Amino acid sequence: MKRRKIFIATLLFFVVAAGIIYAADHIDAPSVTNKPTDITDVYVFRAENPDNMVFVANTQGLLTPDATADAKFDENTMIEFNIDNNGDNVEDLVIQCIAKNGKMKVYGPAAPKITGTTSYLNINKLSVQTDITSYGQAPQIGIGDNGVKVFAGPRDDPFFFDLTRFKQIIAGQATSFNNPGHDTFAGTNVMGLVVEVPKSLLNSTGTINVWAETKTATGSTAVN
């Protein structure tokens, strides 16, 4: 009976694992794998100053230390935080971040010109910009007149997970995790983007729904 239970549990885990190569969202789908548009993780939390919220979107996961110095933000790829204020899961505000000539520029939070899977840049809503921090350099932090802060550059990947053991379970070589486990993401880096925003700029009544998107300039000026 016990053996059967373990077998079923293993089977279930195999099924859940079938789609997972790199959690959390590292390399999650074919068209973004190994591209600067691949978002690894999103974090939203109360800042050190409780009047502020922090938005983090990491890209380009599993960078080895040797590869980190050469990693760059793509100047044609916008990293966009979408914020829904009224529970309809349609963005009411966007924070648009895009690299240009070694700087990370942050536009908004501001109402989007259009909602959905395409965007225009809110060019009149520049809040702050800062030099992109290079590998080994102390963090270069920009602070705008409206209180929006930005950091962009390589950081330790904050995600932790025993992926190696997980793969063994998938392969049927193990039926449970080790205790203690081993963090497969230890020693790897991501391209980090951190934006801290005064809550007063979020028009929130208590709860926001947030998602991050990478969007690439198409060269077109019209929506299909």
Next chain:
Amino acid sequence: MKKIFQYSYLASLLVLAACQKNIKNDDAASLAGGVPPQAEVYAQGDQMARPAINTVFVGSSRKDEFNTTTPSAMSAAFRTDFINKLTSFGYTTNILGLDKNTFASVLVTDVLNASTTGVTSFYNGTQVLTGRALADDVIDVELTLIFGGATGASNPGLTSDHVNGNDKPFLTSFPYMASPH
């Protein structure tokens, strides 16, 4: 009729784009470091909110589609897939007391809920989905919600990877994430 609407929409967008070009020229000199291509359409490549939702619940043939489906359209397009996936896991309920269809509905709209008034945590026993802090053990939370059953105690070998924290300490101050290796 629909076509006319589309053309007028297109025309208005072109006007919009033209306006933006003027803005660009006006602002170009005043912005240090140059101006990104703002008159263009930016098309979506990837999208993410909660950790591992696409990787776990969406079949490989639809992963790119999920990444380019706006959250308000996810439920209509993917809810059946999520219910089927939970069925294949043998899911019945979890510590939040969510039955299969309800849990699928919660999961399928991939947005991260965050409190702007209180403590922000993915799950800490008190707060449920009020944000995601860097130190939150989101994998254990998701494994427990999927495999742990009504008490969280089912399948104990599969509800935690026993990696409970990051390999480098986080910073208490901006930018919060640890320096690179």
